[in-house]
Amino acid sequence: MSSPRPAREPGGRIPPVLLAPAVVAVALLTLPLLALLPRVDWAGAPQALTSPEALAAVSLSLRTGLVAVGCCLILGIPLALVLARAPGPVAAVLRVLVTLPLVLPPLVGGLALLYLFGRQGWLGQATVAVGISVPFTTAAVVLAQTFVALPFLVISLEGALRTAGGRYASVAATLGAGRWTVLRRITLPRAMPGLIAGTVLAFARAVGEFGATAMVAGNAPGRTQTIPMAIYTAFNGAGVSRDSALALAVLLVVVALVILIGLRDWRRREAW
Amino acid sequence: MTSRRRRLAAVGVPALVAGLLGLAGCGTAAAPEPAESLTVYAAASLAGPVSDLLAEYATDHPEVSVEPAVFDGSSTLVTQISEGAAPDVIVTANETTMADLTAAGLVDQPHVVATNSLVIAVPEGNPAGIASLTDLADVDTVLCAPQVPCGDAAATLLQLNQVEVDPLSLEQNVTAAAERVTSGAADAALVYATDVASREDQLDAIVPEHAEEVVNRYPAAALTTAGPAGAEFLELLGSARGTAVLADYGFGSR
Numbered sequence: 001m002s003s004p005r006p007a008r009e010p011g012g013r014i015p016p017v018l019l020a021p022a023v024v025a026v027a028l029l030t031l032p033l034l035a036l037l038p039r040v041d042w043a044g045a046p047q048a049l050t051s052p053e054a055l056a057a058v059s060l061s062l063r064t065g066l067v068a069v070g071c072c073l074i075l076g077i078p079l080a081l082v083l084a085r086a087p088g089p090v091a092a093v094l095r096v097l098v099t100l101p102l103v104l105p106p107l108v109g110g111l112a113l114l115y116l117f118g119r120q121g122w123l124g125q126a127t128v129a130v131g132i133s134v135p136f137t138t139a140a141v142v143l144a145q146t147f148v149a150l151p152f153l154v155i156s157l158e159g160a161l162r163t164a165g166g167r168y169a170s171v172a173a174t175l176g177a178g179r180w181t182v183l184r185r186i187t188l189p190r191a192m193p194g195l196i197a198g199t200v201l202a203f204a205r206a207v208g209e210f211g212a213t214a215m216v217a218g219n220a221p222g223r224t225q226t227i228p229m230a231i232y233t234a235f236n237g238a239g240v241s242r243d244s245a246l247a248l249a250v251l252l253v254v255v256a257l258v259i260l261i262g263l264r265d266w267r268r269r270e271a272w
Numbered sequence: 273m274t275s276r277r278r279r280l281a282a283v284g285v286p287a288l289v290a291g292l293l294g295l296a297g298c299g300t301a302a303a304p305e306p307a308e309s310l311t312v313y314a315a316a317s318l319a320g321p322v323s324d325l326l327a328e329y330a331t332d333h334p335e336v337s338v339e340p341a342v343f344d345g346s347s348t349l350v351t352q353i354s355e356g357a358a359p360d361v362i363v364t365a366n367e368t369t370m371a372d373l374t375a376a377g378l379v380d381q382p383h384v385v386a387t388n389s390l391v392i393a394v395p396e397g398n399p400a401g402i403a404s405l406t407d408l409a410d411v412d413t414v415l416c417a418p419q420v421p422c423g424d425a426a427a428t429l430l431q432l433n434q435v436e437v438d439p440l441s442l443e444q445n446v447t448a449a450a451e452r453v454t455s456g457a458a459d460a461a462l463v464y465a466t467d468v469a470s471r472e473d474q475l476d477a478i479v480p481e482h483a484e485e486v487v488n489r490y491p492a493a494a495l496t497t498a499g500p501a502g503a504e505f506l507e508l509l510g511s512a513r514g515t516a517v518l519a520d521y522g523f524g525s526r
Contacts, residue, residue: 056340118355128356136357218352220311221340236443237451238319238343 033253040246048247053240056222057230057248061207064138064226068145068206069153069199075146076153076202077195081187083154084161095158102151109147110215117143117216140217141224145206152205153198160194161187197263204259208252227252309337310501313353315365315421315490316445317388317464319343321521322363325514329505336501345420345445346370353378353495360502363492363509365421365446365464370491382491385509387524388464389487390425391477393453398476400459405435405480411459414452415439422446425486426462432482450475464488469522487524 041048048054083094101109117134118124127134134140168190172182188195210228217224219233227248234245310329314322322341330338342349346364350372353362362379364370365388373379394402400411415437416423423442430437440458443449450467452458454474468477492509494502508514515525 114355120355124356133356133358135355136352218342218357219344220342223339235451236445236448237454238316238447 036246036250036253040250041243044243045247045250048241048243049251051240051244053221053230054244054248057225057227057240058251060138060141060222060224061226064141064145065203065207068142068149069203071142071146072150072153072202072206073199076150076198077157077188079150080154080157080161081183083158085166095155098151098154100151101147102155106144106148106209106211107215110144110212113140113143113147113212113216135216136218136220136224138217138223141213141226144212144216145209148209148212149202149206153195153202156198156201157191157194160191160197163194164190193267197267200259200263204256207255308335308499308501309339310361310499310505311339311359312341312361312363312505313349313357313359314341314343314361314363315346315349316343316447317365317422317466318363318386318490319447320466320470321386321518321523322509324517325508326505328513329508333501333504343445343447345416347417347419347421348444358497359495360498361492361494361505361509363490365490366424366488367491368424369421370493373493377496379493379495382493383506383510384489385492385514386490386518387487388466388490388522389483389524390422390429390462391465391468391479391483393450393461393463393468393475393477394459395453395456396474396476398478402460402478404478405430405433405437408437408460408462409435412440412457413437414441414443414449414458414461416446416449416462417442417444420445421488422449422462422464425488429462429480429482429486432485433480466522490523 049058079094079098083091083098086094114135115121116123117127117140119128119133119135124134134143164187169182169186172186173179177185207226208228209226210232213224213226213229214232219225219229221230221239225233225239230240231245231248233239234242240248310326312322312326319341322343326338326341330336342359346366346369349357349362350364350369353359353373354376362370362373363385367382367384370379370382374382392402392405392408394400400407402408402411415426418424418427420443422445441452443452446463446467449461450463450471453461454471462480465477465479468475492506494506519525
């Protein structure tokens with residue numbers, strides 16, 4: 001990522017016949033999102049977004065998303081540090097474990113969480129014994145979001161840590177800096193672009209989380225009905241109005257776009 | 273260095289335990305529970321009357337924090353409760369789904385509060401000219417999944433009429449099935465009479481043959497963990513007032 005951009009290849013290298021499927025691919029990716037727009041009642045959008053049900057979903061998504069990102073940072077930074085410094089085979093195994101939730105359908109993750117924290121689950125039996133039941137509460141939403149978002153943070157930060165290398169850190173250590181000082185003053189600042197990118201992507205993923213939430217947190221308005229759950233419910237004829245659901249959907253698209261464009265511009269300025 | 277490592281371990285292990293517990297507690301800590309609250313899980317078909325009765329209950333009991341009810345397919349709600357969801361009251365759309373909770377000892381003795389039967393829901397004006405269940409074989413028909421009470425009833429009704437339908441989709445709750453017809457994705461659906469009644473500006477109902485023989489009985493029960501508000505709401509559901517509100521939406525009485 002630190003290498004300079006390769007010069008543009010001279011034209012005509014791609015067989016022209018490949019242009020057609022490439023155009024189809026772009027259309028497949030963008031047309032559905034564009035098709036959302038004419039269905040939105042723009043004049044009524046502010047009202048649709050501020051209906052009590054929609055506001056409850058937005059507020060819940062924001063709160064749980066932020067807490068989930070906090071949990072991701074607390075757990076993910078140490079894991080990324082371990083991953084970046086672990087010997088080859090250990091790192092390889094850990095990396096597969098970390099990447100698994102990224103590749104897995106979130107629904108399966110949700111089912112697995114339910115079987116861990118559910119009434120009959122390993123951990124669930126223990127927590128129920130002390131009077132705590134996690135599934136189908138706001139805590140379960142945070143749990144599901146953390147589960148799916150954590151890999152984004154860890155992978156992104158680990159990449160940055162590896163790129164930054166350990167040379168400066170070793171020099172600082174030989175000069176007598178303690179481990180915490182090296183971590184605080186050298187390692188983390190040098191990996192900051194990766195940390196910020198990972199944090200933002202983790203937040204976007206947490207706010208968009210649906211499958212795992214549906215399984216382990218359910219769909220209770222105000223408690224576990226996040227924006228994606230509210231959209232899904234609306235198209236099954238209940239909960240927020242169809243207009244609210246569309247407005248919320250467009251809101252999620254806009255947030256995702258802003259995050260991507262913002263990250264790209266920022267990376268360019270930081271000369272990544 | 274060794275002392276530091278030991279110190280790290282001494283800090284690290286409890287921190288991990290506290291962290292995992294904290295992770296589980298993140299959300300619950302954010303919303304402190306008031307002294308008394310009422311959460312109701314009810315079959316999707318009950319959305320209208322139960323919302324009305326909850327609003328009445330909230331007005332009469334300002335000291336109780338009434339949470340928004342959760343309306344979904346009965347089997348979904350039962351699974352959620354079996355896996356740890358803890359509302360105060362559950363109302364399902366048939367006795368089979370409730371039996372799972374009774375058997376698991378999660379609810380007190382249920383009482384039937386309403387009845388319902390199936391109709392063929394078609395778009396207003398019945399553009400496809402559907403007259404009976406046999407016509408469903410020729411159009412795009414949506415049914416509820418057989419695990420959900422409305423799907424269970426639909427299977428029984430189709431069998432009674434010796435009709436086979438290849439459904440366009442099997443929905444997880446009756447509201448979703450009705451919505452497929454409302455939105456134009458399907459030509460017809462087998463849903464409860466009450467679902468068409470609450471969408472009468474968009475849907476028409478055709479009463480199929482033998483419909484009166486397939487009647488769903490809706491049991492309501494308090495969870496064994498429920499507070500006093502749960503018992504109070506059950507009483508309201510079973511009262512003359514509750515029955516009247518249910519009848520307004522087209523539900524039959526016990």
